[in-house]
Amino acid sequence: MDPAPLPPPRRAHRQEVLAGALVLAGVLAILVALFTLTDASLFRGRYVLTSRVPDAGGIRKGDPVQMRGVNIGRVTGFRIEQDGVVVRLELEGEYRVPADSRMELKSGGLLGGTVAEVVPGKSAQVLADGASLPGKSGTGALDGVEQLTNRAEAALSQVQAMVSPETAQHVATSSAELERLLKELSGAAVEQRQELAQLTRSLRRSASGVEAAVAGPELARAVKRLDALSARMDQVSASLQRSSGSLEVVMGRIERGEGTLGRLSKDDTLYLSLNAAATNVAKAGREVGALSEDLRLHPERYVKLSLF
Amino acid sequence: MSAGGQSLPLRLVRGAGRRGEGVLRHAGGIGLLALGTLNATLRGRVRFADVVAQVYSMGVQSVPLVLITGMLAGVVTSQQGGYQFTGAVPLYVLGSIVTSSVILELGPVMTAFVLIGRVGARITAELGTMQVSEQIDALQALGRDPVSVLAAPRVLAGVLTVPLLVGLADAAGLFAGMLAAKVAVGLGPQSFLYGARLFWHSYDLLYSLGKGLTFGVVLPLISVHMGMRTRGGAEGVGRATTASVVFMIITVLVLDALFPPLFLN
Numbered sequence: 084m085d086p087a088p089l090p091p092p093r094r095a096h097r098q099e100v101l102a103g104a105l106v107l108a109g110v111l112a113i114l115v116a117l118f119t120l121t122d123a124s125l126f127r128g129r130y131v132l133t134s135r136v137p138d139a140g141g142i143r144k145g146d147p148v149q150m151r152g153v154n155i156g157r158v159t160g161f162r163i164e165q166d167g168v169v170v171r172l173e174l175e176g177e178y179r180v181p182a183d184s185r186m187e188l189k190s191g192g193l194l195g196g197t198v199a200e201v202v203p204g205k206s207a208q209v210l211a212d213g214a215s216l217p218g219k220s221g222t223g224a225l226d227g228v229e230q231l232t233n234r235a236e237a238a239l240s241q242v243q244a245m246v247s248p249e250t251a252q253h254v255a256t257s258s259a260e261l262e263r264l265l266k267e268l269s270g271a272a273v274e275q276r277q278e279l280a281q282l283t284r285s286l287r288r289s290a291s292g293v294e295a296a297v298a299g300p301e302l303a304r305a306v307k308r309l310d311a312l313s314a315r316m317d318q319v320s321a322s323l324q325r326s327s328g329s330l331e332v333v334m335g336r337i338e339r340g341e342g343t344l345g346r347l348s349k350d351d352t353l354y355l356s357l358n359a360a361a362t363n364v365a366k367a368g369r370e371v372g373a374l375s376e377d378l379r380l381h382p383e384r385y386v387k388l389s390l391f
Numbered sequence: 392m393s394a395g396g397q398s399l400p401l402r403l404v405r406g407a408g409r410r411g412e413g414v415l416r417h418a419g420g421i422g423l424l425a426l427g428t429l430n431a432t433l434r435g436r437v438r439f440a441d442v443v444a445q446v447y448s449m450g451v452q453s454v455p456l457v458l459i460t461g462m463l464a465g466v467v468t469s470q471q472g473g474y475q476f477t478g479a480v481p482l483y484v485l486g487s488i489v490t491s492s493v494i495l496e497l498g499p500v501m502t503a504f505v506l507i508g509r510v511g512a513r514i515t516a517e518l519g520t521m522q523v524s525e526q527i528d529a530l531q532a533l534g535r536d537p538v539s540v541l542a543a544p545r546v547l548a549g550v551l552t553v554p555l556l557v558g559l560a561d562a563a564g565l566f567a568g569m570l571a572a573k574v575a576v577g578l579g580p581q582s583f584l585y586g587a588r589l590f591w592h593s594y595d596l597l598y599s600l601g602k603g604l605t606f607g608v609v610l611p612l613i614s615v616h617m618g619m620r621t622r623g624g625a626e627g628v629g630r631a632t633t634a635s636v637v638f639m640i641i642t643v644l645v646l647d648a649l650f651p652p653l654f655l656n
Contacts, residue, residue: 095440095443095444098443098444098446098447098451099443099447101447101451102443102446102447102450102451104451105446105447105450105451105454105552105555106446106551106555108454108555108559109450109552109554109555109556109558109559110555110558112555112558112559112561112562112563113555113558113561113562113596113600115562116494116558116561116562116565116596117593117596119565119584119587120490120565120584120587120588120591120593120596121588121591121593144592145588145589145590145591145592146589147589154585157588196589
């Protein structure tokens with residue numbers, strides 16, 4: 084018995100070709116997607132290095148390999164051994180690693196995962212495909228956070244130790260005292276406020292009195308009087324100045340021995356003459372006294388009265 | 392005793408029983424169909440030309456729609472991701488988000504939906520019409536096994552083409568998403584690919600193709616099964632087609648939900 088009829092030959096041939104094209108296109112699409120996403124080493128001239136670390140620190144396949152902050156490849160695999168983990172690094176062919184370089188695993192941040200950091204050496208030689216470089220499990224951003232957390236915990240426990248029941252009691256007592264003090268201060272503030280109000284009122288009254296005095300006619304009159312007084316004082320002062328000048332002239336003349344007073348002050352002769360004259364006068368006085376005494380006692384010696 | 396005379400609990404139990412019986416009959420029918428297909432394939436009773444014809448109709452003719460769907464999935468994810476993540480996280484993470492979304496989820500599922508609408512419905516309607524017009528009975532009368540002639544080529548074509556179509560959708564979504572990231576948020580292809588590679592696991596692509604393969608087996612089996620059990624003339628064909636599409640959509644979503652716990656982590 085014949086099977087079901089086949090489609091016409093030409094049409095069947097065309098369908099076969101297109102079905103084959105679909106298969107090729109599908110496979111090609113899968114490969115392109117895969118190579119795009121894995122950045123396959125086959126077409127990119129990559130080379131592989133290995134590094135042994137004591138602890139892989141959570142690094143995953145596909146995590147970046149960096150040298151001086153540049154992504155130069157990715158981690159492609161691990162092998163756990165007796166004394167550590169061998170990390171397989173696939174690096175771009177254009178980046179060569181000096182022979183004396185080393186590798187450190189670092190935390191790349193909250194989202195960045197772990198980074199294999201190649202710390203380049205100074206050698207002129209470069210590592211070839213399949214070579215090994217020394218590695219260490221380094222510290223990164225998240226390790227820093229962990230250290231910070233530990234320190235924060237230590238600080239917190241110290242704070243907790245400080246806050247003992249006694250301290251709490253002291254704080255409570257201090258708080259009660261503080262409250263009392265605040266009440267007293269509040270009362271004092273009320274009193275002060277009242278006094279301040281009174282003072283303000285008093286000041287206001289004084290200010291209005293001063294204002295009235297300043298604005299009144301008495302002050303103007305007093306000022307006028309003061310002005311007149313001041314003018315007269317000026318005149319007196321000028322007169323005094325003139326008198327002082329004259330006195331100065333007189334004194335100068337006396338000083339220089341001019342005139343009577345000058346000579347009196349400078350020439351002793353007059354003084355001596357006057358002294359002698361005074362002595363003579365005193366002597367004459369005494370004699371006059373004796374004479375008058377004699378006259379009183381013996382008038383007959385001097386007065387002779389005869390009537391006839 | 393009429394149905395209206397029954398008490399409510401009894402009616403509920405009867406309804407649940409009928410539903411349960413229907414589910415079991417569907418499961419059994421699909422299982423037997425799968426076994427028959429496997430048997431026919433292994434015994435070499437499937438004609439290559441039939442498979443090629445189904446690959447053409449199921450695969451080649453679906454390529455434009457699958458490409459457009461995949462590209463739009465990538466573009467939309469990229470735009471939304473860019474909108475959500477600008478200023479929140481380093482923008483290169485967008486590369487990873489678009490890639491993962493398209494490859495893990497949108498590529499396979501959108502392709503499956505395209506195939507449900509374009510291929511599954513057509514297979515059910517085609518076989519349903521053959522069933523109600525007794526062409527399948529005629530085939531059997533002629534000594535041809537309907538499973539070898541009708542079911543196996545479609546299932547084999549599905550197995551072959553759906554993973555390929557998913558691969559095309561993934562690639563289209565990835566590149567369209569990359570372009571959209573450049574246009575929408577100014578994220579260049581280098582940064583996009585840096586982010587995509589930073590979180591990329593090649594297993595994800597295998598997971599995507601595995602989803603495609605699963606859908607490629609399940610969708611033809613359901614559509615063929617629903618078509619071959621069609622009853623009731625033209626109206627029955629319409630009902631069967633609708634039921635088949637609903638059945639396939641639910642199955643795809645359930646399988647999609649089962650994949651992560653089974654194959655991720």
